[in-house]
Amino acid sequence: MLDGVLFFPVTPFGPDGGPNLPVLKEHVRAGVAAGAGAVFPACGTGEFHALSPREHADVVRAAVEAIDGAVPVFAGAGGALPNAVAGAAAAREAGADGLLLLPPYLVTAPQDGLVEYTRQVAGTAGLPLIVYNRANARFGLDAAVRVAALDNVVGFKDGVGDIETLSRTVVAIRKSLRESGKRFQFFNGLPTAEASVPAYRAAGVPLYSSAVFSFAPEISLAFHRAVTTGDDARVEELQAGFFHPLVELRNKLPGYAVSLVKAGARLRGLAAGPVRAPLTDPTPEDLDALSSLLERGLDLAGKA
DSSP states (O other): OOOSOEEOOOOOBOTTSSBOHHHHHHHHHHHHHHTOSEEOTTSTTTTGGGOOHHHHHHHHHHHHHHHTTSSOBEEEEOSSHHHHHHHHHHHHHHTOSEEEEOOOSSOOOOHHHHHHHHHHHHHHHOSOEEEEEBTTBOOOHHHHHHHHTSTTEEEEEEOSOOHHHHHHHHHHHHHHHTTTTOOOEEEEOSTTGGGGHHHHHHTTOOEEEESGGGTOHHHHHHHHHHHHTTOHHHHHHHIIIIIHHHHHHHTTSTTHHHHHHHHHHHHTTOOOOOOOTTSOOOOHHHHHHHHHHHHHHHHHHTOO
């Protein structure tokens, strides 16, 4: 069972355009040393969509080697069904502890199709799997209960943000699993999740992915301490001073949920390189805004 701040590392790219694995290892080791509860390489923040199958396997393997068993590693897998199955197998061979199942490629599928997609990946992966409810992979109540019953499925990550439906889903899944005693976890997977953590916690979803941890673990951990100790004033201070302005900046351009994180890592001294097309790096104006916001956030995080 996962706990703490969930770390989604960026995938650094080197001068040759390929993944810079030594820098990735540096990035991952620093995150674990800072206090990450688990690491999710080659997922959304790690530009899963832009990696070749070989690059995906290399990134997962490098992360596993860097972590060396210190915390769990859940690798991204998804896209077209054969690619998802192959990616899951590659992650297993690389030593990953589990998978985050990203949406299938392009199509908006019927609920039975989403369940079958999940069943086939989970059935062949041989690893614990977390489903990701977002984009074109939106699980209705019945489908969510059905995938939660699959042997290897251990979690449900929500990236939609419909709190009413999520609350009903949490209750329905827990009720369906009560007799079996199966352990199951729910996750807040919205971009800049800290902005919505109080609402998700009220719905019974305390875990969340922290993209900010990738470039400012001090801010991420300060927020996590505040929210888990019930320091509501501190939560609001960090939201108002950093996370909400970051959301406003993120919403300026599609893809900034990833591009700003990678730019933030570069601002902190990591040789992360650029994002890959079709994403674009922040404009000079937005990079200046991110730099100022980062300075403000670190100042807030440093306050007693």
